[in-house]
Amino acid sequence: MFQxxxxxxxxxxASAACLAGAFSAPAQAADDQYFMxxxxxxxxxxxxxxxxxxxxxxxxxxxxxxxxIDGVKVAWDECETEYNNAKxxxxxxxxxxxxxxxxxxxxxxxxxISYALVDKTVADHLPLAMMGxxxxxxxxxxxxxxxxxxxxTYQMQASAIIKFLKDKNGGSLAGKKIVxxxxxxxxxxxxxxxxEAESRLNKFELVQIPVAHxxxxxxxxxxxxxQEKPDYVIxxxxxxxxxxxxxxAQKMGFPRDHMIxxxxxxxxxDVIPAGEAAKGYMSATWNxxxxxxxxxxxxxxxxxxxxxxxxxxxxxxxxxxYNRGVSAAVLSxxxxxxxxxxxxxxxxMNGEQVRWGLENLNLTDARLKVLGAxxxxxxxxxxCDNHEGSGKVKIQQWDGAKWVxxxxxxxxxKALIHPLFQADAKKYAKEKGITPRDxxxxxxxx
Amino acid sequence: xxxxxxxxxxxxxxxVMYSMVALGFVLIYKASGVLNFAQGAMVYxxxxxxxxxxxxxxxxxxxxxxxFAIMTAFGIATEKFVLRKMVNQPPIALFMAxxxxxxxxxxxxxxLFGNDVRPLDIGLVDEPIPAILxxxxxxxxxxxxxxxxxxxxxxxxxxxxxQYTRVxxxxxxxxxxxxxxxxxxxxxxxxxxxxxxxxGFVALVSGMLWGARxxxxxxxxxxALKALPVLILGGFTSVPGAIVGGLIIGASEKLAEIxxxxxxxxxxxxxFGGIEGWFPYVMAxxxxxxxxxxxxxxxxIDRV
Numbered sequence: 001m002f003q004x005x006x007x008x009x010x011x012x013x014a015s016a017a018c019l020a021g022a023f024s025a026p027a028q029a030a031d032d033q034y035f036m037x038x039x040x041x042x043x044x045x046x047x048x049x050x051x052x053x054x055x056x057x058x059x060x061x062x063x064x065x066x067x068x069i070d071g072v073k074v075a076w077d078e079c080e081t082e083y084n085n086a087k088x089x090x091x092x093x094x095x096x097x098x099x100x101x102x103x104x105x106x107x108x109x110x111x112x113i114s115y116a117l118v119d120k121t122v123a124d125h126l127p128l129a130m131m132g133x134x135x136x137x138x139x140x141x142x143x144x145x146x147x148x149x150x151x152x153t154y155q156m157q158a159s160a161i162i163k164f165l166k167d168k169n170g171g172s173l174a175g176k177k178i179v180x181x182x183x184x185x186x187x188x189x190x191x192x193x194x195x196e197a198e199s200r201l202n203k204f205e206l207v208q209i210p211v212a213h214x215x216x217x218x219x220x221x222x223x224x225x226x227q228e229k230p231d232y233v234i235x236x237x238x239x240x241x242x243x244x245x246x247x248x249a250q251k252m253g254f255p256r257d258h259m260i261x262x263x264x265x266x267x268x269x270d271v272i273p274a275g276e277a278a279k280g281y282m283s284a285t286w287n288x289x290x291x292x293x294x295x296x297x298x299x300x301x302x303x304x305x306x307x308x309x310x311x312x313x314x315x316x317x318x319x320x321x322y323n324r325g326v327s328a329a330v331l332s333x334x335x336x337x338x339x340x341x342x343x344x345x346x347x348x349m350n351g352e353q354v355r356w357g358l359e360n361l362n363l364t365d366a367r368l369k370v371l372g373a374x375x376x377x378x379x380x381x382x383x384c385d386n387h388e389g390s391g392k393v394k395i396q397q398w399d400g401a402k403w404v405x406x407x408x409x410x411x412x413x414k415a416l417i418h419p420l421f422q423a424d425a426k427k428y429a430k431e432k433g434i435t436p437r438d439x440x441x442x443x444x445x446x
Numbered sequence: 447x448x449x450x451x452x453x454x455x456x457x458x459x460x461x462v463m464y465s466m467v468a469l470g471f472v473l474i475y476k477a478s479g480v481l482n483f484a485q486g487a488m489v490y491x492x493x494x495x496x497x498x499x500x501x502x503x504x505x506x507x508x509x510x511x512x513x514f515a516i517m518t519a520f521g522i523a524t525e526k527f528v529l530r531k532m533v534n535q536p537p538i539a540l541f542m543a544x545x546x547x548x549x550x551x552x553x554x555x556x557x558l559f560g561n562d563v564r565p566l567d568i569g570l571v572d573e574p575i576p577a578i579l580x581x582x583x584x585x586x587x588x589x590x591x592x593x594x595x596x597x598x599x600x601x602x603x604x605x606x607x608x609q610y611t612r613v614x615x616x617x618x619x620x621x622x623x624x625x626x627x628x629x630x631x632x633x634x635x636x637x638x639x640x641x642x643x644x645x646g647f648v649a650l651v652s653g654m655l656w657g658a659r660x661x662x663x664x665x666x667x668x669x670a671l672k673a674l675p676v677l678i679l680g681g682f683t684s685v686p687g688a689i690v691g692g693l694i695i696g697a698s699e700k701l702a703e704i705x706x707x708x709x710x711x712x713x714x715x716x717x718f719g720g721i722e723g724w725f726p727y728v729m730a731x732x733x734x735x736x737x738x739x740x741x742x743x744x745x746x747i748d749r750v
Binding site: 272 | 567
């Protein structure tokens with residue numbers, strides 16, 4: 001009998017410990033602005049998640065330490081997804097009731113999980129942010145009122161990379177050959193439509209080479225690249241695919257300074273393991289790295305000074321993904337602040353109000369300066385028909401020890417790319433029986 | 447023509463890397479008749495132990511010794527806490543236990559040494575050999591050649607061990623029938639602990655090679671996916687089979703990746719690349735239809 005009771009007690013204790021581990025967060029008051037964080041810190045992409053969500057949570061802590069969003073404190077719950085779609089949906093279902101009252105934007109850092117949540121968030125009136133990933137046709141807010149592919153999209157990023165290469169080649173890419181090496185998944189395929197349009201417009205040859213998941217062996221792909229003799233390789237990789245590509249490029253003798261990765265192939269985690277092979281490699285990014293940005297320095301002083309930092313390894317502070325997490329949190333908090341300006345300062349905002357804030361965001365350089373985030377991310381101005389709000393990236397190059405910026409903000413070809421989103425969104429609306437909002441009429445009402 | 451040979455040689459050398467992981471599977475299968483689902487996780491744990499010890503100040507040679515000690519402790523613990531209670535259980539029960547073990551390792555390893563992606567420098571540079579490149583215009587990597595040499599050495603040692611030592615023969619007896627082996631006095635527990643330790647050593651070698659090439663990270667657990675078709679083709683019980691299977695799978699997947707998509711594209715609209723993820727499995731399945739026990743596997747005959 002005693003043995004059974006003991007086993008039961010151990011089981012209860014273990015379950016409690018598991019649950020405590022699954023949800024780690026500060027205590028939540030009834031009128032806090034609440035962020036559900038379906039994040040990932042273990043599994044194949046855990047290293048990336050640690051830095052991103054570390055930055056995100058550090059900024060929320062920083063906001064609380066500075067008095068909240070006009071007095072409204074923020075609270076959050078983490079839920080481990082391991083970058084797995086099913087677990088992401090499970091986390092959402094588990095936390096959505098808690099989030100419904102006063103939600104912050106949801107950040108999954110996963111295109112797959114975001115795809116799965118697009119319809120659910122509309123039904124639950126919970127805003128979904130997809131900064132630099134996710135369902136890109138959601139740029140068209142008339143069809144996707146609750147989804148926000150903020151700052152920039154895969155297609156605009158690809159277009160910006162082409163613009164950068166064009167500038168490097170005296171304003172023309174005619175007759176050049178560009179290989180697009182991509183992760184054979186929805187994420188990897190997203191920019192193809194934009195690159196094909198750019199190829200027709202700029203008269204360069206585009207060779208598409210897919211890499212099967214996970215991409216830890218790319219001998220055949222790079223042998224083909226050696227045979228094709230391209231001028232540049234644009235790489236859309238993630239996780240182990242990135243360093244494998246960089247190292248195989250070295251093996252095949254392809255110059256790394258003719259390789260440009262997407263922003264998911266441009267963190268310290270992608271280049272440091274590749275060692276010397278990564279020297280000269282470039283990537284796009286929508287936020288800059290470095291602990292010298294005043295906001296990042298102040299987070300270090302305020303949050304880590306008080307022993308409240310989220311990172312167990314403080315060396316990640318100021319890395320690309322950490323700063324991206326801070327940038328994502330800045331945008332989220334500013335959206336809530338925008339909503340408060342319309343619906344009531346000092347009050348927590350409901351889902352519809354936060355959605356409005358995200359849709360009417362106007363993060364100018366002047367405001368970024370006030371936040372100490374000048375240059376950390378581009379200006380962002382959203383509207384009903386433009387949930388992206390910027391479309392700009394910078395190009396950075398790895399010098400063997402750190403990322404060095406080699407361009408200013410570059411905007412993709414909006415006139416070429418945005419109609420593609422609108423066409424896709426229109427098709428989606430027809431398939432799903434959605435009646436699009438009249439953005440022009442809504443703008444007039446304002 | 448030189449391009450064809452470059453792809454072929456590259457494929458063969460990639461196949462050697464798959465074989466290294468497959469060897470670990472073969473060892474466990476020979477001793478317990480079970481597919482060790484945790485082999486990929488063991489590769490991760492072993493490589494992570496090396497970089498983890500190096501980060502704490504150990505030189506490479508010491509880190510390797512310490513990592514081997516960790517893998518040995520892991521092998522003994524696996525026997526004591528997992529396998530001992532499962533003697534004479536159906537193979538599927540043992541298989542399920544190894545699934546649990548793999549989740550356990552995937553949680554334990556980053557808890558011990560962190561989850562960051564880290565480089566591992568073992569002194570082998572992954573660059574083409576200039577003499578071959580100049581003479582034949584073929585890229586052959588120093589790293590891949592060295593890996594092939596290490597694999598060959600491992601195979602010779604393991605083959606001799608299984609064929610000519612008492613422990614090796616005992617291992618084979620245990621694989622055939624746990625209870626019968628016990629009844630003639632073979633110390634099953636010691637044999638299992640030993641074979642898991644040897645499999646840990648093989649995981650250490652392959653983990654270091656894969657880690658040096660792609661960085662030490664969670665994705666090392668995926669290397670097991672590359673080894674499974676190798677096992678089906680080469681046979682689950684044959685050390686030379688793992689090598690030959692690896693060579694066939696490596697060469698065929700690379701040749702398929704290069705030469706099949708253009709043919710498909712000329713026939714149908716669309717992009718048909720990226721087939722090397724599934725092509726080895728299709729090939730292994732087709733092979734199963736002809737030779738279910740694999741190239742070098744033991745033919746299983748039951749009396750009716």
